[in-house]
Amino acid sequence: MLLRDKISHALKAAVKDGDSTRLCTLRLISAAINDLEIAKRGCEEGVPSPITDDEVRGILGKMVRQRQESTRAYEEAGRLELAEQERAEAEIIEDFLPRQLSDDEKAAAIKAAIADSGAGSLRDIGKVMGLLKERHAGRMDFSTVSPEVRDHLAR
Incomplete structure (x- = not known):
């Protein structure tokens, strides 16, 4: 339906x-x-x-x-x-939207996207965000995910 x-x-x-x-x-x-x-x-x-x-x-x-x-x-x-x-x-x-990922699930998704895209620096943030949007569209708020991805890549 x-x-x-x-x-x-x-x-x-x-x-x-x-x-x-x-x-x-x-x-x-x-x-x-x-x-x-x-x-x-x-x-x-x-x-x-x-x-x-x-x-x-x-x-x-x-x-x-x-x-x-x-x-x-x-x-x-x-x-x-x-x-x-x-x-x-x-x-x-x-009620009509897919369930949002929890903080732990979001962190795991970010780590997996970084590993799968081979990102190593902040220059690769576009690759990681593209992969996350492809895999988890509608299940996470990308305006809040972007700073988290930056933090992971800056480490």
């Missing part, structure tokens, strides 16, 4: 259950997917461009990062009720 279909089924279930937080979040996800679909059509009217699961995961990942940033901003401003709402939305969105 496509990820988009899973979201659609979850939306229908949220309507039946009367879960307003989940319903609102799933509607936001659907709107973001529809926006991407419209943007992909571009100038070619009538030519359907199916959205892939990878593109949907990209949208979901972006939405989670936005909510994490909002949570931090609300906490710094002392708006804890809004921070909690953002956290709840992020959890709902994360």
Whole structure:
């Protein structure tokens, strides 16, 4: 089943259950997917461009990062009720993403990528990051992985 279909089924279930937080979040996800679909059509009217699961995961990942940033901003401003709402939305969105690697798994993946790519210095960070993205796309946040790779290569 496509990820988009899973979201659609979850939306229908949220309507039946009367879960307003989940319903609102799933509607936001659907709107973001529809926006991407419209943007992909571009100038070619009538030519359907199916959205892939990878593109949907990209949208979901972006939405989670936005909510994490909002949570931090609300906490710094002392708006804890809004921070909690953002956290709840992020959890709902994360239900549709693959499980993230733990810190130990991430460290092992970095070490394996360094060994497999033959990287020996900071110049080889691109090789290592490319290998990690190929092997673990969607399962780790590459903005936080990059400094860790740098640390390993600097040793």
